[in-house]
Amino acid sequence: MTGPNQDETTVVAETDPLGQSLRVAADHRRSRRTQRLRKLGLSSAVLVVALAVWWLVTRLELVPALYLPSPGAVWDAFVQSNTCRDLDSGRTVCGEQNYYMWEHLIASMQRIVVGVGVAVVLGPLVGFLMGSIEWLNTALEPYLNFLRSLPPLGYIGLLIVWFGIGNTSKYWLLFLAAFPPIVIATINGVRGVREDSIHAARSMGASRWQVGRHIVLPATLPEVIGGIRIAVGFAWTTVVAAELNAGLPGIGGLAYVSGQQLQTALTIACIIVIGLAAVALDALLKHLGTLLVPWYGRA
Incomplete structure (x- = not known):
């Protein structure tokens, strides 16, 4: 009952x-x-x-400490690179290569912000034009794919000849690494817009500008954000190549110099910091994407 x-x-x-x-x-x-x-x-x-x-x-000393230091040694190298210490000569040294590790990291972040920032501004604009204008896409697509296929070490020497060993060549290198993925993602987003949505908006009297703003842009934005995530990740992996020459301060430059000096523990510490920074950047971009396109995957 x-x-x-x-x-x-x-x-x-x-x-x-x-x-x-x-x-x-x-x-x-x-x-x-x-x-x-x-x-x-x-x-x-x-x-x-x-x-x-x-x-x-x-x-168990299965691998010599020169090639694989212990986790404790890596931690000590990390702490030492972020503190000051007194040498036997009586001199006080702070950090590594005259900078703390966090200062090296911030210097690399600043280069990423400038180089990738310009790509984030120009990439969607160029991609939107190439995705909307067929003849422009036909004319520029081969050169875009050519640039995308080049490894950064392939043209870093040329950029140094053109712009010197300062930050300008590093900005250009990071820009060229981030620009193609953003453009390609934007093109794919524009071409993925459903034509019936565009025709429906035009039939209701929407202008070309209104169609682009209210139909094409919201539909393309998730692809653009995905392209930016890929571009930032690729540019961050390129930061070591960007800082091979006069890369101090810089976390990639510190990893390179410490490796040359056989400071393996410090090198591994730098690699861990680079990886954690990349994960944090990607998580931040993913969160921003969720805030900017909350409708993605739900509509």
Whole structure:
């Protein structure tokens, strides 16, 4: 038999769709929170295992310390690169190569901001034009693909000849690394706009400018943001090549110089910092993409 309380609950559920929707949303949030915790737990477990294996290999001296220093030695190198220390000669030295590691990191970030920033401004504009004007795309696409296929080390020497060993050549190198992915992503976004949406807007009296602003731009924006994420990642991997010559201060330059001086622990510390900075940048761009295009994947 069905009790009166059960009947009342059924009636409330049927007559209160808002409350039911809120409960479904709360269950969905709890499920997503549980999934994030599981992923975090799995990632943490893998990290702990990797550190344990690393420590065990160095503890048993299976690999010489010159080639693979212990996690403790890498941590000491990281701490030393961010603090001051007194030498036997009585002189006080701060950081590495006259700069703290965080100053090296900020110098590289500034180069990324300038080089990639210009690409973020010009790339979507060029991609939008190439995606909208067929003859322009036909004329420029081969050169865009040619530039995209070139490794940064292939033209760093030429950029140094043209612009010197200062920051200008580094800005150009990072710009050329980030520009093609953004342009290509924008072209794909423009060409992926549904024609029936454009025709519907035009049939309702929308001008070409209104179609571009309200139809093409929102539909293209997710692809542009994805291209920017790829471009920033590629430019960040290029920062070491950009800082091979006169790259101090710079985290890539510090990694290169410390490797030449056989400071393996410091080199590994720099590599870890470069990787963590790349992950943080990508997470930031992903979050910005979620804020700018909240409708992506839902409509």
